[in-house]
Each structure stands twice: as C-alpha cells, then as structure tokens.
Amino acid sequence: MEQRVELIGLSQPELIEFVDGLEEPAYRGRQVFAALQHRRLRSFAEMTDLPKELRARLNKVGQASTLKVESRYISSDGTRRYLMKTHDGLPVETVFIPEEHRDTICFSSQSGCPLQCTFCLTAQLGLLRSLTPGEIVEQILIALNDAYGVGVKPPRGTNLVGMGAGEPFLNFDSLLKALRIMADRNGLYIVSNRVTISTAGIVPKILDLAKVSDRPHLAISLAAPTDELRNELMPINKRWPLEELLKACKVFEKTLKPGELFTFEYVMLAGVNDSEEQARQLANLLNRHGLKAKVNLIPHNPAEPLPYRPSPEETVSRFKKILESKGIHTYVRRPRGRDIFAACGQLAARQETLNTCKEIRSVGVTS
Ligand code: SF4
Numbered sequence: 537m538e539q540r541v542e543l544i545g546l547s548q549p550e551l552i553e554f555v556d557g558l559e560e561p562a563y564r565g566r567q568v569f570a571a572l573q574h575r576r577l578r579s580f581a582e583m584t585d586l587p588k589e590l591r592a593r594l595n596k597v598g599q600a601s602t603l604k605v606e607s608r609y610i611s612s613d614g615t616r617r618y619l620m621k622t623h624d625g626l627p628v629e630t631v632f633i634p635e636e637h638r639d640t641i642c643f644s645s646q647s648g649c650p651l652q653c654t655f656c657l658t659a660q661l662g663l664l665r666s667l668t669p670g671e672i673v674e675q676i677l678i679a680l681n682d683a684y685g686v687g688v689k690p691p692r693g694t695n696l697v698g699m700g701a702g703e704p705f706l707n708f709d710s711l712l713k714a715l716r717i718m719a720d721r722n723g724l725y726i727v728s729n730r731v732t733i734s735t736a737g738i739v740p741k742i743l744d745l746a747k748v749s750d751r752p753h754l755a756i757s758l759a760a761p762t763d764e765l766r767n768e769l770m771p772i773n774k775r776w777p778l779e780e781l782l783k784a785c786k787v788f789e790k791t792l793k794p795g796e797l798f799t800f801e802y803v804m805l806a807g808v809n810d811s812e813e814q815a816r817q818l819a820n821l822l823n824r825h826g827l828k829a830k831v832n833l834i835p836h837n838p839a840e841p842l843p844y845r846p847s848p849e850e851t852v853s854r855f856k857k858i859l860e861s862k863g864i865h866t867y868v869r870r871p872r873g874r875d876i877f878a879a880c881g882q883l884a885a886r887q888e889t890l891n892t893c894k895e896i897r898s899v900g901v902t903s
Contacts, residue, residue: 543598544572545670547717573723575687576677603674626664629701630675638693643675645711646702651736653770655803655844658701666707672714694726698733705741728752739776742784746791755799760809761817782825803834804847815855819862830865
C-alpha cells in the first residue's frame with residue numbers, strides 16, 4: 537500500500553499542488569492548509585466545511601496528524617511538558633512555558649541526539665532519527681491546542697525555541713521547511729523573528745543560516761571558555777573548535793538586524809566552568825572577536841546519572857558581574873518546570889523515555 541502523505545508537513549503551495557493531483561481546485565488546498573495550520577484540526581473528519589467525499593479521499597491518501605501524546609506533565613509554575621510518540625514509536629519531547637507577555641514553546645528537532653554533551657540527558661539516548669517537517673510543526677499545534685483549546689487564538693504572542701531534544705542544524709532542511717510553514721499568515725503565523733534556534737556549534741550550518749533571508753535568531757551553546765574544557769563537555773568542539781566557531785559567528789554577525797544580538801548559552805556547572813578566571817576567559821574570548829552577543833547563564837538541572845551539580849547562586853552572580861564589567865550583556869535564565877523535568881538539559885530525563893529507547897534499540901530501530 538502506498539504511504540499516506542503527511543499533510544501537516546506541506547506548505548500551502550504544496551498542499552494546493554497535492555489537491556490538484558486529486559483534481560480538486562486550488563481553493564480546496566488553501567482550505568485544508570488553514571484547517572490544519574490555522575484551525576489546528578487534527579483529523580479530516582473535523583473539517584466539516586469540506587465535502588464528505590473529499591474528506592474520505594484525503595483520509596485515504598493523506599494524514600492530518602501523526603504524533604500521539606503519550607504523557608503530559610503540568611508543573612506548579614504552569615510549564616507543560618509533553619512526551620509524544622512518532623508513528624514509528626520514537627519519543628519526541630516538547631515544553632510549553634507560559635509567561636506574562638508571551639508563551640514560549642521549546643520544540644525538538646530530532647528524537648534523541650547524536651551529540652554527546654556530557655551535561656545533557658538527551659545525549660544518553662543517542663540519535664533515534666531526525667524529525668520530519670510535519671513532526672516539528674505538529675509539536676507546536678499540539679501544545680497550543682492543549683493550552684488554549686482546538687483552534688483558539690492564543691491570548692499572547694508565541695515564541696519558539698529550537699532547544700529541545702536534538703541538534704537542529706543536523707536536521708537543517710526539515711527545520712527550515714517547518715519554520716516556513718509556521719510563518720505562513722494563513723497558518724500559525726509565527727514569523728522567524730519570534731524563533732530562536734540553538735546549536736551546539738555546527739559551523740557549516742551557521743554559515744548556511746547566515747545566507748537565509750527569513751532566518752530565525754541564533755543561539756550557541758558554549759558551556760566552556762577554552763577548547764580543552766569544551767572538548768570534554770561538548771565533544772563536537774573537537775570537530776569545530778572555538779576559534780572556528782567564533783569566526784563563523786563573526787560572519788553571521790554581518791546579517792544581524794539593528795538591535796539584534798545573538799546569544800551564547802552557558803550552562804553553569806559547579807566547580808567545572810564557573811570560576812572567576814573562567815568568567816574572565818569567556819569575556820576575553822568574546823571581546824577578542826568583537827562579537828555583538830549576549831550571554832545567558834543557565835542554571836544546570838541536576839539529574840541522575842549526570843555527574844554535575846548546579847553552581848551556587850553567589851557564584852552565578854559573581855560570574856555575571858565579571859562578564860558585565862567587561863561590557864558583555866549577561867542574563868541569568870530562570871529555570872522553569874524543574875519539578876516535571878522540563879528544564880533545559882532535562883528532556884528525556886524520565887525513565888519512561890529511556891526505557892522506550894532501550895525497547896526501540898532492542899528491536900533495531902536506530903538511525
Ligand atoms: S545539549 Fe543539545 S546538542 Fe548537546 S547532546 Fe543535548 S540535545 Fe544534543
């Protein structure tokens with residue numbers, strides 16, 4: 537049997553082309569796109585403005601949704617964490633963070649992650665596979681429907697951050713396609729300047745992103761001020777060391793819009809990367825390259841079996857002061873959803889996710 541097309545991963549022009557193949561007029565394509573992306577309907581049966589016969593045909597050849605929510609956890613601070621499953625049983629994690637003036641949805645670009653950052657629980661899964669554009673978009677549709685009801689317009693703006701499981705730049709084309717689908721004004725209409733993508737430092741893709749006119753904002757996970765330490769914490773650094781990474785950032789900097797800064801994320805690990813000397817090294821590194829960047833200090837979220845502890849608050853504020861004294865805008869990120877393992881680096885923390893992956897491995901579904 538021919539595989540059904542994942543319609544949620546098609547752009548509006550592609551959907552028009554798709555319905556053209558069914559000998560339906562272009563307006564039907566626009567209607568289906570709006571039903572999926574704007575009204576956030578997850579089945580053809582709900583699209584009652586389409587003729588019954590067309591709904592039946594669409595159901596035969598296409599899919600309106602593919603992810604299933606396996607579990608949902610709601611934190612005392614309102615953060616919602618979802619563990620979803622793909623059609624082939626792989627875990628996908630998404631976090632919805634309500635804030636006073638906007639909501640932020642942290643989405644995953646891969647199931648698991650091939651990079652081996654030692655402070656990150658997702659790394660323990662390895663890569664299961666990259667997600668399709670539809671699977672990326674669907675995470676946002678599911679989170680919004682759950683928070684506000686099917687198709688209900690969110691009362692605040694929605695920001696997206698590609699900081700969930702996976703290295704987004706190792707799934708570059710699907711990521712960009714998903715972002716373009718979501719930017720469509722007949723769909724979710726979340727435009728690129730509301731989106732930040734975080735990378736561990738895949739240099740060629742930073743350079744590629746610099747050439748994209750409707751690109752999202754860029755964040756780089758740094759975690760260390762020297763190659764020696766970064767090689768240890770983020771082994772991808774052996775492939776693209778700091779000098780090379782920062783040179784790519786310098787190229788990217790030319791594309792920044794007025795007032796736009798790019799972000800370095802720096803996870804604070806007690807006794808590992810949080811000394812005063814390391815703060816000075818970090819400031820010198822960034823200043824030497826003259827980068828228009830801000831630094832986000834991220835409290836580490838301790839979780840078994842990771843060997844790290846979070847830096848004490850005084851250490852974080854001393855680190856921040858040193859960076860600021862060297863002219864670097866520095867912020868301390870407030871951890872959200874700690875009680876439900878939704879905080880940064882804690883996705884995939886739950887035993888259920890790790891167990892799922894062991895099961896998947898035992899039947900040989902790895903990439
Ligand atoms: S920190 Fe990001 S890039 Fe590194 S292993 Fe975790 S998910 Fe992958």
